[in-house]
Amino acid sequence: MEAENIEGNAASKGQTASRSAGPVRRLYNWMLSWAETPYGTPALFLISFAESSFFPLPPDLLQIALSVSKPRRSFFYAAVSAVGSVLGGIVGWLIGFAAWAALGSFFYSYVPGVTPERIDYVGKLYEANAFWAILAAAFTPIPYKVFTISAGIFSQYVSLETLILASALGRSARFFLVATCLWWFGPTVRTILERHFEWITLALFALLIGGFFAIKLLAH
Template sequence: MIRRLYDWVLHWAETPYGVPALFLLAFAESSFFPVPPDVLLIALAISIPARAFRFAFVCSLGSVLGGILGYSIGFEFYDLIGKPIIEFYHGQEKFEEIRQLYDQYGTWAVFIAGLTPIPYKVFTIASGVFNFKFVTFMLASIVSRSLRFFAVSALIWFFGPKIKHFIDKYFNLLVMAFTIALIGGFVLLKYVF
């Protein structure tokens, strides 16, 4: 099923509705949809590299606005809407761990979730459930989601179509390596400097 959704998302890159589809996909993925917008972002950026950063902006905007919906679902409608979404992604057993991450790391929990392949929707909904500061949630979302999508677009803009296969094959590994380097940098700043 996920593969069919993936293929369906990719087909939008070949239509005149690719940019609106990218916005809607990024919006939906931040609150309930399983396919990450990177798939369509990569396809669009490869098809028109000169617009790669415009596509990243559209993707970031859709994702952040979708995150607001996810936050609202958690804050106002958790039992009705949020809980079934979390259960669909088998996140109920992780929910207490997520609460501990919020208690321990706060903003960094949202930031890392926004940057990595971790299902962001779980964190947007959790932010509302745990009554996480909305302004802080928004700032972490804007920075992390923009960093993620602009980094993908920058790679495509710089390397062109030959990078698509590399990104497709190693996307999760690349994001995790970047995240580890980022966390390592903060640990160094905290304990060394």
């Protein structure tokens, strides 16, 4: 009887903690819960697709959870994430190109990270170099959705072909980087990726840019 009371109290505390968690934490738990179901792969595709225009959390989290449970499918999950994300980016471009006048206020009010100031700032980046701006957003933790939508708004600087090419390169590099880490290092790397992935991607992108500048200097 005493053991049952202890278990009941623990369950009650767990439910209370779940209810008291913030909306982002609940969304995080909901997303990861798909890794424990037979529908993890479709969920990964849909979340990768949605994150490119409105979903607030990165699909890497679910990709990591799925890959830890099935390491041999790590690169398959990376491909699912990449394809879903690029297709979602196309939808983001179409939203900006064809429906921003009608949907802009909704995105400003309800989609985290999308603000008028950021949209205007990205427009200036596109005017300078659209391809590199999208590539950076696709690979690093910069809000990718802001860039896909802005690409459609500023379509005079960003063709759909440019968006697809830069997104395919950046998103594939990002998700396959996760897969490679999990393939080589196994579940032990999960904590490192979840805690420090933003800094890792920023550092790698900085090295990439530095490499191109070094090549340019050597050429002269």
